[in-house]
Amino acid sequence: xxxxxxxxxxxxxxxxxxxxxxxxxxxxxxxxxxxxxxxxxxxxxxxxxxxxxxxxxxxxxxxxxxxxxxxxxxxxxxxxxxxxxxxxxxxxxxxxxxxxxxxxxxxxxxxxxxxxxxxxxxxxxxxxxx
Numbered sequence: 001x002x003x004x005x006x007x008x009x010x011x012x013x014x015x016x017x018x019x020x021x022x023x024x025x026x027x028x029x030x031x032x033x034x035x036x037x038x039x040x041x042x043x044x045x046x047x048x049x050x051x052x053x054x055x056x057x058x059x060x061x062x063x064x065x066x067x068x069x070x071x072x073x074x075x076x077x078x079x080x081x082x083x084x085x086x087x088x089x090x091x092x093x094x095x096x097x098x099x100x101x102x103x104x105x106x107x108x109x110x111x112x113x114x115x116x117x118x119x120x121x122x123x124x125x126x127x128x129x130x
Contacts, residue, residue, distance in 0.1 A: 002061065002062060002065060003035075005082065005085070006084055007085075008084055008085050016042045017042070017111075017112075017117065021042065021123070022121060023123045024040050024125070030099040033098070034057035034098065036051060036052045038051055050092065052104065052107060053091050053094070054096040054098055055072045055093050055095060056097045068082075072093045076095050081094060081107050081110035082094075083114060094106075104124050105124060
């Protein structure tokens with residue numbers, strides 16, 4: 001699965017991501033692979049499908065092309081996260097081959113910063129398996 005991520009400008013995302021308390025809820029366990037499906041919710045707002053993608057998984061085939069992988073690593077190094085669209089869903093692309101709670105929280109904090117919110121307004125509800 002070589003994912004083709006289309007960049008999304010953070011200002012094109014729903015305004016409530018910067019104004020409400022936001023929870024990212026995983027639909028599957030963090031150990032399900034490089035793509036973890038989830039959604040963002042805010043009080044009274046419609047859910048927004050938002051997945052996490054670890055771009056360094058390379059077996060049985062690379063998750064993304066080399067140019068995308070490089071762009072994700074550069075953004076991360078500068079305290080940012082690549083926000084894009086994949087299969088008509090928002091995706092946060094991060095370095096690594098899988099997820100742990102710390103990486104999820106770091107990615108969400110970078111999303112919060114990108115939309116002008118404080119990181120303490122974001123939370124995560126994680127599933128560890130399944």
